[in-house]
Amino acid sequence: MNHIRVISPGLLTTVQDLGRPGYAHLGISASGAADALSLRAGNLLVGNPEGAAALEMTLAGGAFEFEPAAVIALTGADFDASVPMWSAVEVQPGEHVRVGHARSGARCYLCVHGGIDVPLVLGSMSTHLLTGLGGLEGRALKRGDVLAWGRRFRLPTAGPLPTAGPPPTKWGRRFRLPTVGNIHVTAPADASALCRETWRVREDSDRMGLRLRGPALERHTGHMLTEGVPLGAVQVPPDGQPIVLFVEHQTTGGYPKIANVISADFHAVGQLRPRDEVHFEQISIDAALALLDAQEKWLHSLV
Amino acid sequence: MDSSDRSLLVAFGEEISLAAHREVLRLTPLLRSASGVTNVHPAYASILIDFDPRAIRHRDVERTAAELYAQTATAPFPEPRTVEIPVSYGGESGPDLEALAALTGHTPDEVVAIHSGAEYLVYFLGFSPGFPYLGGLPESIAAPRLETPRKRVPAGSVAIGGRQTGIYPMASPGGWRIIGRTSLQLFQPDADPPVLLQMGDHVKFVPVAE
Numbered sequence: 001m002n003h004i005r006v007i008s009p010g011l012l013t014t015v016q017d018l019g020r021p022g023y024a025h026l027g028i029s030a031s032g033a034a035d036a037l038s039l040r041a042g043n044l045l046v047g048n049p050e051g052a053a054a055l056e057m058t059l060a061g062g063a064f065e066f067e068p069a070a071v072i073a074l075t076g077a078d079f080d081a082s083v084p085m086w087s088a089v090e091v092q093p094g095e096h097v098r099v100g101h102a103r104s105g106a107r108c109y110l111c112v113h114g115g116i117d118v119p120l121v122l123g124s125m126s127t128h129l130l131t132g133l134g135g136l137e138g139r140a141l142k143r144g145d146v147l148a149w150g151r152r153f154r155l156p157t158a159g160p161l162p163t164a165g166p167p168p169t170k171w172g173r174r175f176r177l178p179t180v181g182n183i184h185v186t187a188p189a190d191a192s193a194l195c196r197e198t199w200r201v202r203e204d205s206d207r208m209g210l211r212l213r214g215p216a217l218e219r220h221t222g223h224m225l226t227e228g229v230p231l232g233a234v235q236v237p238p239d240g241q242p243i244v245l246f247v248e249h250q251t252t253g254g255y256p257k258i259a260n261v262i263s264a265d266f267h268a269v270g271q272l273r274p275r276d277e278v279h280f281e282q283i284s285i286d287a288a289l290a291l292l293d294a295q296e297k298w299l300h301s302l303v
Numbered sequence: 304m305d306s307s308d309r310s311l312l313v314a315f316g317e318e319i320s321l322a323a324h325r326e327v328l329r330l331t332p333l334l335r336s337a338s339g340v341t342n343v344h345p346a347y348a349s350i351l352i353d354f355d356p357r358a359i360r361h362r363d364v365e366r367t368a369a370e371l372y373a374q375t376a377t378a379p380f381p382e383p384r385t386v387e388i389p390v391s392y393g394g395e396s397g398p399d400l401e402a403l404a405a406l407t408g409h410t411p412d413e414v415v416a417i418h419s420g421a422e423y424l425v426y427f428l429g430f431s432p433g434f435p436y437l438g439g440l441p442e443s444i445a446a447p448r449l450e451t452p453r454k455r456v457p458a459g460s461v462a463i464g465g466r467q468t469g470i471y472p473m474a475s476p477g478g479w480r481i482i483g484r485t486s487l488q489l490f491q492p493d494a495d496p497p498v499l500l501q502m503g504d505h506v507k508f509v510p511v512a513e
Contacts, residue, residue, distance in 0.1 A: 178307065183304075285308050
């Protein structure tokens with residue numbers, strides 16, 4: 001059987017695909033890769049459909065042994081690794097692919113031709129850590145774990161193995177928000193303060209939310225009826241320190257929402273690490289969607 | 304109202320009401336099957352619609368939502384189910400029952416009688432998988448949340464937080480006062496549907512021996 005043996009798991013390595021949309025009405029958020037753009041690019045490099053499951057590593061990667069030979073690609077932030085990043089490469093049976101520390105950014109993706117194969121849960125293989133859903137037993141990988149790969153689909157590979165560079169927009173620390181006044185917020189006054197101040201990523205940030213530290217924003221105590229919250233929503237809990245809701249976010253919330261990160265910047269949110277400095281600025285929704293179009297164009301120019 | 308560059312919010316007023324709930328209940332399933340819509344988040348008086356901006360844009364979704372809303376006027380109203388939830392009140396299953404009784408000026412037995420005597424409505428599921436937002440808690444047993452939330456509330460715990468009551472589908476941190484526990488599983492990822500309760504259900508708590 002095709003398998004990957006986990007020689008060392010790294011700090012936090014999970015199976016991720018593009019998530020589990022369609023169940024928010026049951027309280028289940030989509031989850032999926034934190035930097036979906038890098039996952040999709042890696043899959044395209046190895047000839048997979050862009051949503052195939054891969055390994056998401058966080059800050060420090062692991063070591064993995066493939067059996068038999070496999071075509072893999074490592075994408076995402078700049079990690080020390082035994083294989084070149086952003087290239088499809090062939091690894092030999094028994095060879096250990098080692099991924100070290102992130103030199104910048106937070107996450108990388110190890111994609112394999114044929115895809116990682118774990119049971120589908122509600123239509124997705126992605127791990128939802130908070131609820132223990134999906135992935136390998138709903139948890140991060142451990143030493144000695146064995147994962148199957150390549151059984152889900154077989155695609156022809158022909159010609160030289162492709163290579164690419166990281167996305168042209170790379171991973172900024174300046175996040176764009178649709179202009180206040182053009183989107184629904186429950187507490188509009190604070191968005192300008194959000195854009196004025198410098199924020200730092202707190203250590204207790206995770207896939208559920210990026211917690212920021214800075215001058216406390218005005219605390220709103222008015223009546224706040226619980227409503228649905230989208231990915232990238234910027235909420236202000238009672239302590240005035242904003243939270244950017246991320247891939248494992250709750251589906252509904254009652255904290256004041258003051259802004260929303262644009263779709264084209266989601267992948268960069270997934271590359272933030274603790275203590276990173278973060279800034280916000282406002283742009284129009286049309287400009288936000290134009291940035292997303294450009295990103296899609298880059299992705300589809302890869303192979 | 305646009306909520307982000309890939310979502311918009313349909314609101315039916317700003318208050319919790321049965322009328323708003325019925326609108327949400329009827330429109331939610333229609334929106335879920337609309338093309339380009341990726342997720343639908345119903346709440347008390349609003350529905351957040353996530354969509355794929357590579358396929359459709361805000362104005363398309365708005366138009367679709369308006370058309371579907373027009374259809375709801377003639378759609379049959381789903382017959383509500385009544386789901387009975389067996390609850391072992393007090394003791395190890397409900398460590399906060401006695402304190403809550405003292406806070407609200409009742410005996411523990413009275414709290415159990417009031418809590419299990421009422422009928423509750425599942426306004427929607429949200430927050431975490433299978434978590435029901437229940438309406439209908441008698442005000443006489445409403446009690447403030449714990450000052451220090453517990454690090455771990457066991458799955459199935461039945462609790463009161465402010466003027467709300469709820470059931471924790473899975474073990475998680477929580478600040479509500481735990482008065483009992485049910486052995487029913489509210490969330491089972493392998494089941495179809497994966498949740499025990501659905502929006503619009505009526506819920507009765509039935510006291511059982513531990």
